[in-house]
Amino acid sequence: MTGVLTEAGVFVGGGGEGYAAPQELLLKYGNRHGLIAGATGTGKTVTLQVLAEGFSTAGVPVFMADVKGDLSGIAAAGSEGGKTHAAFATRAQTIGYDLAYRDYPVTFWDVFGEQGHPVRTTISEMGPLLLSRLMGLSDAQEGVLNIAFHLADSEGLALLDLKDLRAMLTHVSERAADLTARYGNVAPQTVGAIQRQLLVLENQGAVQFFGEPALELSDMMAPTPDGRGRINILAADRLMGSPRLYATFLLWLMSELFEELPEVGDVDRPKFVFFFDEAHLLFDDAPKALVDKVEQVARLIRSKGVGIYFITQNPADVPDAILGQLGNRVQHALRAFTAKDQKDLKRAAENYRPNPRFDTGTAIREVGTGEAVTSFLEAKGVPGMVERTLVRPPQSRLGPLTVEERRAVMAASPFGAKYGRAVDRESAYEILTARAAAAAAPQEAEFNKARRFEPFERPAKTTPTKGASSRSDSILETFGKSLARQIGSKAGQQIVRGVLGSLFRAR
Structure with missing residues (x-):
């Protein structure tokens, strides 16, 4: 031989x-x-x-x-x-x-x-069955993951890396009521459990595995x-x-x-x-x-x-x-x-x-x-x-x-x-982030209008009684928090706090 x-x-x-x-x-x-x-x-x-x-x-x-x-x-x-x-x-x-x-x-x-x-491979190529095996998901959690993949396909949202899947799961959680009526129970607790398992994957180095070029x-x-x-x-x-x-x-x-x-x-x-x-x-x-x-x-x-x-x-x-x-x-x-x-x-x-x-x-x-x-x-x-x-x-x-x-x-x-070099093109994370920004634009405009709000005038020569200042501050704080909740924007809340802070300092 x-x-x-x-x-x-x-x-x-x-x-x-x-x-x-x-x-x-x-x-x-x-x-x-x-x-x-x-x-x-x-x-x-x-x-x-x-x-x-x-x-x-x-x-x-x-x-x-x-x-x-x-x-x-x-x-x-x-x-x-x-x-x-x-x-x-x-x-x-x-x-x-x-x-x-x-x-x-x-x-x-x-x-x-x-x-x-x-x-590398993409989240879409891996698919929900293998991802469920990878994360050790229960049957209920695997079902929610399948819903996330189905929704991504129907809305043209590419799932390429872990941040895409995270964004998609958040999107599913926000639409839980609608999706439950169509596909069965989508509990926020179930979505949260999947998100925690994604964190485990990240700690094991899976961030480098999911992405492009595949x-x-x-x-x-x-x-x-x-x-x-x-x-x-x-x-x-x-x-x-x-x-x-x-x-x-x-x-x-x-x-x-x-x-x-x-x-x-x-x-x-x-x-x-x-x-x-x-x-x-x-x-x-x-x-x-x-x-x-x-x-x-x-x-x-x-x-x-x-x-x-x-x-x-x-x-x-x-x-x-x-x-x-x-x-x-x-x-x-x-x-x-x-x-x-x-x-x-x-x-x-x-x-x-x-x-x-x-x-x-x-x-x-x-x-x-x-x-x-x-x-x-x-x-x-x-x-x-x-x-x-x-x-x-x-x-x-x-x-x-x-x-x-x-x-x-x-x-x-x-x-x-x-x-040798990873590529991060537009996919589910970028698209959903852009949608959220567009949805928040009217709220931001409303808040910018509220920023021009003139404060109440105080009586010119009133000597405050004991405890009056704290009550006045409490009223203003309560008003500011209520306005921030109504506007619903994190940026808006920061601006309201800035406005109120200037009011308090002016006094």
Whole structure:
């Protein structure tokens, strides 16, 4: 075996005596989705890197989230002087693989715009369902959010960023009586609860995520000059501090791929491959409606030529309805220290086509670091027999780039100028603010007229009795407050206070 790609598929690994013949993931079934599972430290990252290299060599663009910060090394070639070279060289010789180090075309992305080009989407593109998931809204709150989106659409109010959504929710609250009669109860308390959840999102850094220019998927899928697929790496180490934002972002990306890409049917290779690391975060405490949406996307998106690969510690983290659609599997070691672990191990083994040469459950428990139990789809999409496999070494660097190396890759990227600066065009916030100003104009005019009000004349030679001054002041203050309430303008109230203050000082 001389490279990462054969004529038909991505070479994953093999082995000597007791191990499998060369194992490869057939490109024509690369859009049938897959699973990379195993306990921490068993080699999932290397397998992910190997598959990304293989797809890129085949001209297939890839997206992956760098959860631990160690995938950036794909942009640099491995080195014979590296600390892992001796082990890699031995493994390569064992499986008959000609190890040749090289770098790969990488584009870095970052929701926070720090370790990659900024990734943005608009509130409208995210939609009420995913936003409700992101904010953990109740059914009643989600209903009010749907009303806000419907009203924005009907009135031509673009929802681009968080301040647009805040303004829209305030608009909904002000029209609560009218909207309640048309759509059902719109309680100010419910709107207030949503506004508080928006504040939580702001504190998690979502202000930078929502806005323009929004990410265009065609940029992630753009071919490189040498014909290899672009490897898009999302810096997710900081994003993991907001796991709900992380999961919702990746679900949004999956949904966008599903909605934007055309139907292609059966293809000789995928159009795009999406790796979802820490996949359990997508399903933890997820409502059934959301899990159903993921299942729908996973079931239908393969006809768009997109392959989705879930990476997680335990296959049990993935719901059965979705797990059943994952035809290409790499299972690293699972530990069985507790009764639950043993049950999960047995369940994982039952998901493979048995091999008479060994017990699958025992193999999953015993494989070492860099080894795996694999099963890839064969001719006509039939699951392959489970095999013990030594995963091939990666050609790119195992480990992260330096800060300077990452900056150099970003500087050479064709997307820095396009996404580097945020754009704030007229949208719901600006339009609603202008409406409020126009509505307040007659009140301001009325108030300006009131400002010319002449004060009452006092009797020229009256000696005030004790307490008269305070009563007079009280009357004036009461009059001023009443006038301010009637005018209803904050600016008007400030002017009234100024007028009264001058009256008091004149005395």
